[in-house]
Amino acid sequence: MDTRSTAEAIIRKFSIPGSLVDIKVNTQGHINSTFISTFEKDGERAKYTHQRINSNVFPHPDEVMENIVRVTEHIRKKTVGLPDAERRSLRVVMAADGRPYTIDDEGMYWRTYGFIDGVKTYDKVPGEDTAYSLGKGIGAFQSELSDFDSSKLYTVIPRFHDMRMRYMQLSTSMEKDPKGRRKLVEDELSFLWDNKERGERIWDGFENGTLPSRVTHNDTKINNVLFSEGSGEALCVIDLDTIMPGTVLFDTGDMIRTACSTADEDERDLKLMEFHLPYYKALIDGYMEAASPFLTDGEREGIKESGRTITQIMAVRFLTDYLNGDVYYRTEYEEHNLVRARTQIKLMRSMDAQWREY
Numbered sequence: 001m002d003t004r005s006t007a008e009a010i011i012r013k014f015s016i017p018g019s020l021v022d023i024k025v026n027t028q029g030h031i032n033s034t035f036i037s038t039f040e041k042d043g044e045r046a047k048y049t050h051q052r053i054n055s056n057v058f059p060h061p062d063e064v065m066e067n068i069v070r071v072t073e074h075i076r077k078k079t080v081g082l083p084d085a086e087r088r089s090l091r092v093v094m095a096a097d098g099r100p101y102t103i104d105d106e107g108m109y110w111r112t113y114g115f116i117d118g119v120k121t122y123d124k125v126p127g128e129d130t131a132y133s134l135g136k137g138i139g140a141f142q143s144e145l146s147d148f149d150s151s152k153l154y155t156v157i158p159r160f161h162d163m164r165m166r167y168m169q170l171s172t173s174m175e176k177d178p179k180g181r182r183k184l185v186e187d188e189l190s191f192l193w194d195n196k197e198r199g200e201r202i203w204d205g206f207e208n209g210t211l212p213s214r215v216t217h218n219d220t221k222i223n224n225v226l227f228s229e230g231s232g233e234a235l236c237v238i239d240l241d242t243i244m245p246g247t248v249l250f251d252t253g254d255m256i257r258t259a260c261s262t263a264d265e266d267e268r269d270l271k272l273m274e275f276h277l278p279y280y281k282a283l284i285d286g287y288m289e290a291a292s293p294f295l296t297d298g299e300r301e302g303i304k305e306s307g308r309t310i311t312q313i314m315a316v317r318f319l320t321d322y323l324n325g326d327v328y329y330r331t332e333y334e335e336h337n338l339v340r341a342r343t344q345i346k347l348m349r350s351m352d353a354q355w356r357e358y
Contacts, residue, residue, distance in 0.1 A: 006104070007035045011050055013102040014095050014112045017041050036115060047115035048093060052108050053101070058241055061109035063154035065100040068092060068111075068240045070152060071145060071215060078144040084228065087116050087235050116236060119226040125259045129232065130222075131279040132286035137225050137234025138217075138255050139290030142248050145215040146294040150245035153215065157242060160218060161250050163200045163309070166316045173323035181323055185338065188319055191345055192312070199312040202302060206247040211298055216246030221258040248299055249306040252287065256307030257314070257347070259283050265314070265343050266336060273343045275350035280307075280358055304358065308351050315344035 007023055018041030026034040026049070033052040038045055053061040068090070075089040082088065091114035095102040101109045125131050159165050174182055174189065182189070205211040217224075219242050226236040260280045263272040284303065292300075321328045322337035329337055 007037075007050065010052075010102060010104055010110045011035070011037050011048075011112070013110075014048075014050075014093050016048060016093060016112070018046070021045070047117065049113045049115050050110060051113075052104075052110050053241075055108065058156060060154070060156065061101060064156055064241050065092070065109075065111055067153045067156065067243045069100045071148070071240060071243050074148050075141075075144045084233075084235055087119065087226070087228075089236060090114075090116075090238060090240065116226055118229050119235060120229050121223050121226060123223050125222055125279055128278055128282040130227070131259055131282040133227065133232055133234045134222055134225060134259055135255070135283040135286030135288075136290045137227075137237065137286075138220050138251060139287040139292075140234075141217070141237045142214070142251065142291050143294055148215050150213045150215050153244050155244045157218075157244070160242070160244075161203060161206075161246065161310070161313060163196075163203045163313055163316075166313055166320070167196055167200075170316050170320045170323075173320045177323060179323070179325045181325075181338075185319060185322070185341075188315075188338075188341055188345060192316055192319065195312060195348075199309055199316075202247065202249050202253070202306060202309045205298065205302070206249075211247040211249060211302065212296060213245045214248050215243060216248060216250045218242040218244065218246060218250055218254070220251045220255040247302075248291075248295070249302045250310065252303050253306030253308075253310030255287070256280060256283065256303075257311045257344075260307065261343075261347050263343065265340050267343055268339050270342060270346045273346045273350070275347055275354060277354055277358055308348055311344050311347050311351070315341050315348070318344065 008020065011020060016039050018039040020037060021040050022038040024036045026036050035050045037048045037050060039048065053064065055061055058064050069092050072089045072092060079085045079088040092100050093112040093114060094100055101111045103109055122130065125134065202211070217237060217240065219239060224237060224239040225234050226238060227233065228235050260276050260283065262274045262276050267273055318329070318337045318341035322341060326337055331337055
């Protein structure tokens with residue numbers, strides 16, 4: 001389906017000035033099909049990003065796009081007059097019928113963004129300066145949205161960070177044990193159940209209102225941030241599909257989990273997985289510089305714990321999928337999800353070993 005002719009037909013349904021001169025496939029990303037187009041008008045060229053939204057992951061693409069339009073318009077108003085203002089938020093291009101998406105002949109939803117040039121991304125934090133910039137970028141993103149009423153957003157994935165629900169799912173998987181794998185993971189299960197109550201604190205705080213509901217990204221890893229090629233500043237947070245109401249601690253937690261680990265989450269050699277304290281300190285310094293003015297005392301106090309909590313919820317989810325027979329996460333070998341769960345547990349243990357130092 002992802003042919004040039006199909007993409008060209010879709011692209012022409014959007015309100016883009018000029019003539020289409022080029023289309024290229026972008027192979028990055030694992031969820032949405034993506035094309036990059038170039039248009040020319042009056043001798044000047046502009047590029048655009050076009051994506052087919054995966055409705056298996058996001059069953060209500062119209063709600064996803066409504067969230068994105070509301071959030072990006074709010075950010076764009078906040079960044080008027082700043083240097084690089086045009087590169088500080090995604091710009092949604094409307095379809096000819098005025099909607100932020102169009103639908104193809106197969107019922108699939110497509111969207112278009114203005115292409116952001118002069119930026120780079122990272123898969124891993126290369127140093128403390130980048131960790132600082134990442135933290136400041138996420139903090140700025142949250143700060144720009146701190147006065148946005150989160151109740152105006154759709155919840156695109158209900159109970160996404162509900163630790164109690166995740167433990168219920170784990171319990172069910174243990175009882176059913178469809179692949180007979182439980183006997184192989186008793187140590188991991190013991191550790192996770194010992195930590196259950198502690199892991200529920202942030203979700204409970206969000207649910208009972210102790211932690212205020214705010215706009216949350218829910219996938220704040222470093223490759224979802226665009227950095228200026230010139231200055232190295234974190235300019236724009238992208239991949240906004242999971243924008244919805246939550247606590248900012250969901251985002252600080254995932255930021256800490258992914259930025260401060262010394263190995264990939266599917267690293268088999270657990271000796272390579274540690275919590276890197278210098279990156280954490282730089283990350284939080286940058287984050288607090290941008291976010292400190294709007295945070296409540298409860299949010300400030302929860303930042304440190306949030307990294308451990310989101311790491312824990314990922315360990316629970318990976319281990320649950322392993323017990324279920326690898327039905328959710330894509331795997332490359334039989335123990336892939338178990339390896340992932342073990343790296344997250346190792347990261348939690350490394351955090352605990354250094355807890356008093358940060």
